Amino acid sequence: MEVLWLTWRQHRMQVLVTTALLVVLGVVLLISGLGAAGFAAQNAPATDCVADTPACSAYRVEMNERIHSVGELLGWLPLLAPALIGAFWGAPLLAREFEHGTHQLTWTQSVTRRRWLAAKIVGLGAAVTLGGLVLAGIVEPWLAAFDVPPYNVDRFDMSWFRVVGIMPAAWWLSAFLLGMATGALFRRTLPAMAVTLGVCALAFFGLLRAPSSYAPPERAVQAQVIDELEPEDSLYVTSYWIDSSGAKFTSQERHLALAGPCGTDETTKKYAQCTFSHGYRQVVEFHPADRFWQFQWTEAGILLIPALSLGGVAVRRALRPRI
Known part of the structure; x- marks a missing residue:
């Protein structure tokens, strides 16, 4: 005491x-x-x-x-x-x-x-x-x-x-x-x-920013026009694009590759549909809320x-x- x-x-x-x-x-x-x-x-x-x-x-x-x-x-x-x-x-x-x-x-x-x-x-x-x-x-x-x-x-x-x-x-x-x-x-x-x-x-x-590396992230692949890939309350890690062979592309690289067939206005639904029709998919890596x-x-x-x-x-x- x-x-x-x-x-x-x-x-x-x-x-x-x-x-x-x-x-x-x-x-x-x-x-x-x-x-x-x-x-x-x-x-x-x-x-x-x-x-x-x-x-x-x-x-x-x-x-x-x-x-x-x-x-x-x-x-x-x-x-x-x-x-x-x-x-x-x-x-x-x-x-x-x-x-x-x-x-x-x-x-x-x-x-x-x-x-x-x-x-x-x-x-x-x-x-x-x-x-x-x-x-x-x-x-x-x-x-x-x-x-x-x-x-x-x-x-x-x-x-x-x-x-x-x-x-x-x-x-x-x-x-x-x-x-x-x-x-x-x-x-x-x-x-x-x-x-x-x-x-x-x-x-x-x-x-x-270390928590994103505390475990292997989960992946979500966008193959059609949707709003968000990662679930609500999840921890976002990174996002990128892949082609039909699985090769990775940044948004800028994908934009340059599709400038001819799809145009340059990325805000339209038509551009998104054109992107997916050429075999590109958007990938988001995240950690779920649980x-x-x-x-x-x-x-x-x-x-x-x-x-x-x-x-x-x-x-x-x-x-x-x-x-």
């Missing part, structure tokens, strides 16, 4: 600030979500909007403006939140103790080194994980308020993929462990914070396995006395 109280006294500022920011974000999302739900209840078209009528178009435009007014803020969270967690929660955890020499005082008391480390790492790691889950928990109902047909919210979209499900918790915890490891390595707070921020940024941009949780756990593993390994190295380094 004494160790937990000391951990709270040392890190209460990070806990209180993070909690306050989550509360503020929750209030913003609540106001936005209630506004969207009220608008949808009064204005959502009764039909399925098979035809692009003015009412359907106006509804989609308004909902799109509403979701993106707050969505631009949420779009920064997958980068900023883990970086700040790693820099201000993880990096000072051990670095500040070594830098100020307070670990020596702590380890001369009745509390063992292992117990001291376990209380700090497990306690703060659990708090960080809980904070990430809370973030996902307040974003999900906000998105649900907009997911009223004919407007569709695709949680597989990269705009939302890392702010729902287990992604915030996985990113926050991995950043925390990374910061702790750099703190144990450098034993200086500022260098540890700087390295943590840099690595978090590299990880974010390195994995930005892979959402598979990809969430895949990315969580990519983040947490090396982070836990670094955390283990940090613990061993912290427990080893310096000569």
Whole structure:
């Protein structure tokens, strides 16, 4: 109990600030979500909007403006939140103790080194994980308020993929462990914070479009004039054209090859029919919506396995006395 109280006294500022920011974000999302739900209840078209009528178009435009007014803020969270967690929660955890020499005082008391480390790492790691889950928990109902047909919210979209499900918790915890490891390595707070921020940024941009490669994509082939190939809520990967022999063509290459027999106006139904009559087929590669949780756990593993390994190295380094 004494160790937990000391951990709270040392890190209460990070806990209180993070909690306050989550509360503020929750209030913003609540106001936005209630506004969207009220608008949808009064204005959502009764039909399925098979035809692009003015009412359907106006509804989609308004909902799109509403979701993106707050969505631009949420779009920064997958980068900023883990970086700040790693820099201000993880990096000072051990670095500040070594830098100020307070670990020596702590380890001369009745509390063992292992117990001291376990209380700090497990306690703060659990708090960080809980904070990430809370973030996902307040974003999900906000998105649900907009997911009223004919407007569709695709949680597989990269705009939302890392702010729902287990992604915030996985990113926050991995950043925390990374910061702790750099703190144990450098034993200086500022260098540890700087390295943590840099690595978090590299990880974010390195994995930005990685989900499309977490599994082999499925393929849909268009052999007639239809609107969309990939199912709703799927993750788009790429599209291209093939001829009767299976050779791949870009849209520009196919356009040049058919300029003579089919003309150059690609917007007409006649041009599309001519394209298919010459043996060309459009192929779209995508991941279906039922892979959402598979990809969430895949990315969580990519983040947490090396982070836990670094955390283990940090613990061993912290427990080893310096000569």
